[in-house]
Amino acid sequence: MSLFDPWTLGRITLANRVVMAPMTRNRAADDGVLPSYVAEYYGQRAGAGLIVTEGTQPSEGARGYAGTPGLHNDEQQAAWAEVADAVHAGGGSVFCQLMHTGRIGHSSLLPAPWDLVAPSAVTADVAVTDASGREVPAETPRALETDEIHDIVEVYARSAERAVEAGLDGVELHGANGYLPHQFLSSGTNLREDDYGGSPEKRARFVVEVLTAMAQRIGSDRVGLRLSPGGKFNDMQGLDDDETYLALLDGLDGLGLAYLHVLRRRSTPLHEELRRRWNTTFILNTGYFGSSDFEELDAIVAAGEADLVSVGRWFISNPDLVERWRQGVALSPWNEDTFYTPGPVGLTDYPAATGPTAAIS
Template identity: 65%
Template sequence: MNGTGGIVNAQSTESSLLFQPWQLGRIELANRVVMAPMTRNRADRAGVLPDSAVTYYGQRAGAGLIVSEAAQPSAAGQGYPGTPGIHDDRQEAQWARVADAVHAGGGKIFCQLMHTGRMSHESFMPPGAKVVAPSPIRAEIEVETIDRVMVPAPVPTELDQDGIDGIIRDFADASERAVRAGMDGVEIHGANGYLPHQFLSPGTNHRTDSYGGSPEARSRFVVELLRAVCDRIGHDRVGLRISPGGQFNDMADKGNDETYLSLIDQIDELRIAYLHTLRRRSTPLHEQLRARWSTTYMLNTGFHGPSERGDLEPLLEAGQADLVSVGRLFISNPDLLDRWRRGIERVGWDESTFYTGGDRGYIDYPAVQH
């Protein structure tokens, strides 16, 4: 394995690759299962996580790596009620408690950073700010207001150069806060129809300047953003999540393979810690991404269903991924790795509690008693 990732030379009593340690940049993961980032909408209106979030993340420290729920790098980057920020001191202090809890449990944690771009509403904007995007193209779906009312998505304001530069600075500042809070790194959310994805897709990026037109130009925003974050906190503390072909949030990303190949070719030289790809099914593009990427390659295949041990082990055995990320099973099974090791049945989740706030369906799923 070339690059910053690789199997750690350690004795293991378990033959499954899932339970083998992995070197991710400067940190060693205890296993190759990642808790995927999942929005839980528990923060207050100031973007501060509740005390129960410290418990929630600490309960799940058995994952090799936790990628946190998305945190907005600025007040103007928010697009959902109850999402946390990481752009002021109170927010940072609570994230520090989260990081301490995960580390106390033997885990590692990256903070996911997300700017929602056009997938927002004026009610979230601070004074003088607007809902922005690469181009003034509204999503043909509804968005949620700060008061949890569904309304048609607004027509966003096209970002000018000053706006682009400011958002990139916000990401760099937020990444610095995350590391100062004790996080092991950050993941840039470039998937699922949010701002970086909006730049990558020809359906949402109609710009005629240096940020639009060709695959290389559509990739420029993400490349510049990653470079700024790497310069601030170190390349081996940075990950990127992408969703090639994804249609979530009214994205039309089919036939955009050349943009993703151009992006990978441009950022591979940055030697970031990992690339995190959402994949519904294997395609030639995914095979090319895997072949071209030289550091750790993380794969998530469970967007429309749970990923069980039997689904994930073949991905590692076939070399399709170095790490695999799992979402909803971690919500209802905080001790998921222990259950897999011991062959204990997994608990089903209550989807009605995913985004409602409060402790029910958040920190009340029990671990198996030894």
């Protein structure tokens, strides 16, 4: 087994085992519509076995950053159709990551009647960026009413439908890195005493309901989930993770989702137990500690510790990453200064080093 072997994911066949990890790039206009050069960016990276797109809000109220795209109206959907076409033209596959940021965000980014909401009114001890681009302390979110939770489940399901209508291959629920689903899962941010908090099963319930609703609309084999057990990003405490994540997997048992995508954290080996208990495709991201490394990732797949591996930053600077690894071509470094800046610079201008579009040196 190697990174270059194909893999069947639900109804699609991936050309290799390397997934482009979801990465926010903040190039969308204020209305959440992606410019065409973002479709070009994803098309350049179609050599990945699968692309998971940047986090995308399923409603206006889910938006936590200026420049993140939406997938809740026709104009946004049309821009996503361009992304789907560009990736498919290059022989790749693409899932859209749906992201509701919950307490991480700022009220100035939310048009009326939306406000900053979370499972409970627990303030994150982090700086957030407001609509004018200033760094400010995070605000205290309002605890969601039970009815509003049902509305958010529906918002995700409708957005998943739009993803498929746009021609995308599926959606990934962003349940990692301290955003709304993660806020439900953790007892540090979920102090609820209704059906959505108070026990591991109840803390897992929101995520189970969202995934079930999305699966009913577009098919479970088009729906994936990303988790970061033990992750402390965005002021998460990593509390009660083992019980909650195992209850979550019990709640998803039999649903037949396309995949589980886990960020490996040094603080816990829980990803190993999740791998053992998960019976469809398992994707591992080793990231952030140093950079994703070919030898390590190839060994992970060879040992069956994951079916697929996801890679973030190397894909920013190496559009033809998989082919470079296959041919042993040196990788180009990324420039952090242009991760989130507007315009195509730092997005579409990293040249390929292999294939017909390789820069002539």
